[in-house]
Amino acid sequence: MKKIIFWLNLIIAITIFSKNIDINFNVPKGKVLFYKYGDENTQEALFYNGHISLNLDDKEYSFLFSTSGYPIIEKNINIKEATSPININFKRSDTVTVKGNIKNGELNIGGAQITFMDSENHGYNFSTDLFGNFTAYIPKGNYRVYVDKTGYSLNKKNAIVYQFLNPARSYNLDLNLKELPSFVKGQAIDENGNSIPYPEVSFKIGTDIVKITGDEFGMFKLNVNPGIITILCEKEGYTQNGTVRNIEKDSSITNIEIPLTRVRATISGIVTDGIRPIRGARVILRDNDFNKISSVKTDENGFYEFYKIPSRKDVFITVMDNNKVLKRSENFNLENDIKNFNLILDN
Template identity: 50%
Template sequence: MRRAFFAFLFINLFFITFSKNITFDFNMPTGKVEYFKAGDINTQSNYFYDGTLTLDLEEKEYYFLLTSTDFPPIQKIIDVKTIKKPIQISFTKDNYVCIEGKVTSDYSNIGNVIVSFINSENKSFNFTTDIFGKFTAFVPVGNYSVEADRFGYTLNKKNKIIYNFTSTTKPYSIELNLVELPCFIQGKVVDEEGHTIPYPKLFIKNGENIIQGEGDEFGMFKFPVDSGIVTILAQKYSFIQNGVVRKIDKNSSITNIEIALSKVKYNISGTIVNGIKALPGMELQLVNEDNSKITTIFSDENGSFEFYKIPGNRKVFILVIKDGKILKKSELITLDNDIKNFNIILN
């Protein structure tokens, strides 16, 4: 018991001895500190308020990323063991250019747009427009491409150029124009078992417009449409056509449409006789051209039989079986319509 107590005491003393508090003092009231030490799997993070933050860390070397809104991030490597007093962090915009911008579409200002400035090293500096479509960005001196991201819009081609920002003494002013993307519908055509149907024909009624198209080899389709009521009809040879109706709101799209088509099904009916009389209770198997069995039935008391609702667009044949032996095999039947009076005569 005493040994366990001393072990517990030693462990606690170990952690107390090899950890310490360090304090950061910032020149900005709010921001975020991310940090990790060698061997850590995950990065830890803390937000600071009122311009200060105290962390309880092991006396080891840590890597820090310090950020505050509208300022460039600061990276530091700090050996916690050597720290004796609060660490002063000053966010600055020295050697950074100021860009004042506005995002519009059809002469209307667009808010909540993420504007990204991307340098030659593919590093992105991201800013978000306010409700009036305005933003202020600070980026290092250099050349940048610009992207603007908001659902339902794309950046006008005239803005897809390289901007050269070199002056740190006066702000740059740019206006970005977004082009509203058309709404679109996207989906797939499947059979009764959920398997996609390749190259289905599609007819889309959108207002007064009727669009004709075709799905791809995987049954997928995608078409631009106007907002409002959209009717989609799918067709495929040997399937019963089917469709759906959807309402599409302005600046939105539907991407999970699934249209299920059922196979056209046919019947084969007839009588089995031996040349003199009808044969009741005879076993008949309907078989695909590849010898895979479709179904088994028995003739009724009048020797009549009917294979009911067999998926079409295939070739089949009928086997007459008694006591496990094949008595007769019919010729191949092309199943593209109902077949009546298909009489089987046993010699």
């Protein structure tokens, strides 16, 4: 019984709240864009043989009808009140013809989309053929022109208002695009995935080498020409590392991560009073700013070791006893492992 009621309700809903609308056109094929007031999404349908049939709710719809060679037609139609069929006639009265070509230098740009935008923000879209040619039919008026083609942008001198006001004449519009440079973008990170601030980054492009400094987040970016590029990252205290990438035309790479490994060194030796080893002495390694890097205690043989300390910096060692400095070494640069760095206490 429940199933019967469900289907009856569905049939009633379809009968009352929707109906088929036939739309006839005076051209064989084209496109229909439509949306119901209150909806967020626009629907699209193609018509052939000058006809299309749509099943629509009894609501008010906004339509855009388009076909090649004619201006777009906009209509608001209340489906509940509409009589089927609806006749749509594309016309060229008060229509201006604009012919032109799109190039980059001497290169014809095929497959570019050119948009004519009027003062009421109505856009009319057309595409260039294989040779960069286009023919646009638009209502007479004033227009700004936009071109969409991956890897290119419209030359600024073409960013003006064009007046196409006389339907009796054909206008010519040749546009020049400038090629957008490809770019590489990446980040220097450490072994733990943390950013390394201000890395020195070298780019080898052919025989040319360009050097830049990354930002505080380790990010770097450079505009490059297509081809093989070698990227090398360096940072004091880290081993250098790099990568090689092939940059294709009209493309960029934005997700490069170059991991750098911190250079580390080991210091070891014996603390002694000149005769016997000192057991349990506190040995502290500090940098030039007196920041503590590491602290250890000597074993029964007076032996100490700072293991795998970040290197390539100036450091010094103190031997402490109850907050009293028993020995302070000279400053030295920690670049490699140091053995037998023995500390003889002052008498």
